[in-house]
Amino acid sequence: MKKSIMPVKKSGISKRKIFMSLKEPDKVNVPQPQCTQDMIEIKRIAPNGIFQVTEEKWSKSYLLVDVNYTTKTYDEQLAFFYDWCKTLNSFDVSVKITVFNENRNMQEVRERILYRHKEDGYDWLREAYNDIIESRIVEGRQGICQEKFITITVVRKDYEAARAYLSSLESSFINNFAALSSAMIPLDANERIRILDSFYHLGNESEYDYKMEEALLQGHGFKDELACSVMDFDSYIDRFYMDDKVGSILYLDPESYPTSLSDTFFKELTELPIHSIYSIDYEPIPQDVALKTLEDKLMGVENTIAKQQDKRNKRGAFSSDISYKVRREKKELEHMLDELRDNDQKMFWVGVTMGVIEENEDKLETQLTAINQVVEKASMRVIPYYMRQRQALDTVLPIGGRYVDMMRALFTSSAAAFVPFNVVEMQMMDQPFYYGINQVSKEPIWANRKKLMNGNGFVFAVPGGGKSFTGAKMEAGSVFLNTEDDIIFVDPTLEYFDVAEAYGGAVINLATYTDKYLNPLEVDLDNLDIDDTNGQVRDKCSFMLGICEQAMDGEILPEYKSIIDRSVRKMYKRIAALPREKRSQPIMSDFLEVLKEQEETEARKIKLVLEIFVEGSLNIFNHQTNIDIENRVLVYGLRDLAGDLSGMAMLIMLENIKQRIIKNAKKGRATWLYVDEFHVLLGKPFSRDYLIALWKQVRKLGGLCTGITQNVIEVLKDPMTSTLVSNSEYTVLLKQAAPDAAVLGKALENISEAQIKYTANPKPGMGLIRFGNVIIPFDNVVDKQNPVYDIYNTNMHEKAAKKQAMVGFE
Known part of the structure; x- marks a missing residue:
């Protein structure tokens, strides 16, 4: 029976079987691989980023933009959590959310952000800035770059049907995440292959140069780009080897999920500074299937209760009660049914898979211990996938398939506890400043x-x-x-x-x-002309109106404005009429001379107001620059x-x-x-x-x-x-x-x-x-010891103390 996320109406198939079938794993495409390319669970790729995962499964991935969740208040987080639950409820197809702590090429980062020497006498200051940047890089998660993705997988018979369906889903998904102040950015084939390549070829990211169009012309498939020389899943039951790296894929034990899970758990897990990848698979359970399954289970519990009561009655133990275990099971089932019917809850099969890859086994053990400590602190267990490392690896990667079945049925509010959001970063890589x-x-x-x-x-x-x-x-x-x-x-x-x-x-x-x-009256003398074709004179007219308004302490009358405008234009026209080699910049006294030529009484008033700024004690702007x-x-x-x-x-x-x-x-x-x-x-x-x-x-x-x-x-x-x-x-x-x-x-x-x-x-x-x-x-x-601090510091007390200390030292 093929998996489906839609209710199956065919008679003879119980809701219970449908319920359980939804978490059944996919079958690998090549059960007996002959080469490492066969171990990559992708059948075909399209330039737009759609992958064919199995015969009838198709996926598309998106970069998931982070949200400032950690920096919200408790009430703000509650409101956000409610919206996050609404977003989960909108999932009606298989969804995988992936957090990838991928390797960051620190040499490339340094080349981009450290200030390069120019041999201009200021390289000592560039070094001072670089010291600041280097010290802060060391404080952070050096060598780790976190990216988040969401992968949508649909069941359709062919590519065209899958493309149309994914296109119809995309807008609603994008809108739902936009309501969370997040964003989903579609990834094309080259970008999706780049992400996978970053895992398969840890430490060699700079060598990635795959371009789908060029590869097809050269006859190279995408699997040739991704495949390692060695992929060994058989030597050990709980780990694998890829070339010179060793890794292990684990799962969060479904039986260990606590009644209440903190929304900080997933953040603490994914923030560990290790090369790792974490995926949450959400398989939505149709409402009618969930209701019928729970109702059938409740009916079975009630039958058990009835049978227990009959046995007690036959023994004459009328006052004894049924077992605590059965009573509790009934109460939980009734609560679950209430949640589904009345409280806007849906049910999901949820599986949490995580993978770690390192340079050697000692480092791998150290990182696995760190993961265990975080998980145990939350009263849960993490277990390696024994004998299924290959299937688990293809599950944890953002490809779209799921080849393992360690999942737990959860309501929306419980499934939402795996909050994938933390804090927004700002890391522009195009000529950035620190x-x-x-x-x-x-x-x-x-x-x-x-x-x-x-x-x-x-x-x-x-x-x-x-x-x-x-x-x-x-x-x-x-x-x-x-x-x-x-x-x-x-x-x-x-x-x-x-x-x-x-x-x-x-x-x-x-x-x-x-x-x-x-000199406030400077203009571009070379481009000054009588007709003022480039508008320099018009700009100076407007500017001098402002100067005169300021000098006259208020808005001036239209007749004053006309005189000022006329005088400015006359002054510059006289200069423009001269040959270029004889031109010189006018100053304020030149403007005053033109004002004196004007016959109006208003001109004399303007001149009188400006005198102190031109010929008087405030004449600092009546000079050449x-x-x-x-x-x-x-x-x-x-x-x-x-x-x-x-x-x-x-x-x-x-x-x-x-x-x-x-x-x-x-x-x-x-x-x-x-x-x-x-x-x-x-x-x-x-x-x-x-x-x-x-x-x-x-x-x-x-x-x-x-x-x-x-x-x-x-x-x-x-x-x-x-x-x-x-x-x-x-x-x-x-x-x-x-x-x-x-x-x-x-x-x-x-x-x-x-x-x-x-x-x-x-x-x-x-x-x-x-x-x-x-x-x-x-x-x-x-740092106060950095030379930059001494140059920029404006604290007079610190400056005085340092100067005194230097005098004492001398």
């Missing part, structure tokens, strides 16, 4: 903000929480050392001058006492600005930054802008509006803006700046004050109460980090 480690899994966090839809971001923390050190300087250092991108800091507290010094940057300290000047503004690293210091000058200075600074970003965009170069004490710029109406406009435009110009400030509340209370937060896909949350922590749920989607607790009282450099929809509790603390 952002610390995941506090839960200890896995390194590698990411590239350029790959986000909107790479703008925010850093929030109380004073001393590590805003500038962790939120800006660490990342900016990675940018400087690994790219050719430009970096700009807006520095209201003069905390970034050390970074400029370390990286050979330029400092523009906007203050009345400075001798370093910035004498700073290296082409430097890759620029720091704009704002701390010592006089009150009357601050608003204008901020506008001029933002205009200068905008022009730099535009110029870089034309070169195809990215610009990273860090605005510390973000609230300072928001406090001035003109700079606030300009900054908001810049924030919205910069993404299209290859720029990445980061706002750094203390209070989430302060940014969220303004609808415009609140929009900036919601539209930015990068956020760092270090230590938060209680009022700010209370509103984080509104500021960020998908953040849980349990995650917010990571911002309650962490060490500087620890908290939450968000990339798109991924939120991770992170740890980016830097």
Whole structure:
């Protein structure tokens, strides 16, 4: 009789037989293999990833995206567990969930994430960063990379019928897992073969180069790629050998399942840092079959009770009761029937299989002992598959077949206890930067903000929480050392001058006492023309309107705007009329001279207001630029600005930054802008509006803006700046004050109460980090002995103490 997951209506076949037949194992395709290829239980593969497993069984696998389950509160986990049960209830075909702790090629990882030397004078800093990264890799599960898969298997007569059925199932499965905030990513044939190859050829993953289309042209089958030279399942009853590796496949003893299983058990098992693979097979039992089987069993128990009572009555033992064992069995069966009928429960045959592979038998025994300890702690047993290692291996792999039958009938709520979710990781492998480690899994966090839809971001923390050190300087250092991108800091507290010094940057300290000047009227003289075809003059007209509004302390009347616009255009037209070799950049006094030529009374009023900024004591912007503004690293210091000058200075600074970003965009170069004490710029109406406009435009110009400030509340209370937060896909949350922590749920989607607790009282450099929809509790603390710490540290007390210690040492 062929297996089926659908109720069989044929007369003469009892529900009990159907019930038991559902857990019957598949038969291997080649009972007497002549070569190692014969031991791989796949008949055929299609480019779209559909495997023919047996004559009428077909499977398709998906990468299963993890969910932040561990970091949820108890109530959040309960709600998630309920949704997970609903997802299990939706299974009406054979499903295998696989957690694969595969080998990670650490040499390849290091080549991708360690900062490469460039012989540019900064390799000592790259080494300092590499020391940080290496130390954190060692802390984590070095050499292990965990992936999760779900494999759906259906029974159909041919490929076309299977493809159509799998296609119809796919959308509902994807929607169900999306409701859990997870995702199912379909795997094609090459990707599925790659996963299997990672197990069969542990340690040689870098040699994998199978491409189905090329292999077919060359006459090579997929089994030639997968097969080992040696696959020995006969020398020992409880282990197998593949080339120079030894492994063992085990099962979770169905008889040892406890009445109640902790939802942390499967996580603890799969988190063991060993090369291993774990699969949970779910075989759904049709409701009518489950009900009829239990009803028949209950009827049998009731008959037993009746017979026992008759015997007692014949002996005259009217007061004695039936045996405890039978009474308990009846009570359990009645409870099970109630669960099926009334409590939205389904029944599944569930089997848990696990495989371990190692370099030698000593290491294998060590890893098997570790598994035993976790299982025994949960009051269960794990047993090797004796004399069935071959069948068990083809079961545990995400192929789709099941060749063993060690399964237990469980209700949905019990089957759901094997929660396959743990915590989300962020490990982009395309030109990533290091952002610390995941506090839960200890896995390194590698990411590239350029790959986000909107790479703008925010850093929030109380004073001393590590805003500038962790939120800006660490990342900016990675940018400087690994790219050719430009970096700009807006520095209201003069905390970034050390970074400029370390990286050979330029400092523009906007203050009345400075001798370093910035000309706000600079344009591209070579491309300036009378007709303003490239819009430079129009931009400067708009900019000068803002400057004059700031100087006149409020919105100006239309007639003033006309005069300002006319004067700016006249000034640049005169320059454009000159031969290129005779052109020079105008300064503010040139603009004032043009204003003097205007006959209107309003022109004289504008001139009078601007005099202090051009000819008076606040004339720092009436000079030609004498700073290296082409430097890759620029720091704009704002701390010592006089009150009357601050608003204008901020506008001029933002205009200068905008022009730099535009110029870089034309070169195809990215610009990273860090605005510390973000609230300072928001406090001035003109700079606030300009900054908001810049924030919205910069993404299209290859720029990445980061706002750094203390209070989430302060940014969220303004609808415009609140929009900036919601539209930015990068956020760092270090230590938060209680009022700010209370509103984080509104500021960020998908953040849980349990995650917010990571911002309650962490060490500087620890908290939450968000990339798109991924939120991770992170740890980016830097050892105080590392040179990076000395460069980026802003703690004046620590700096003073270290300086004093150095004096004492000398």
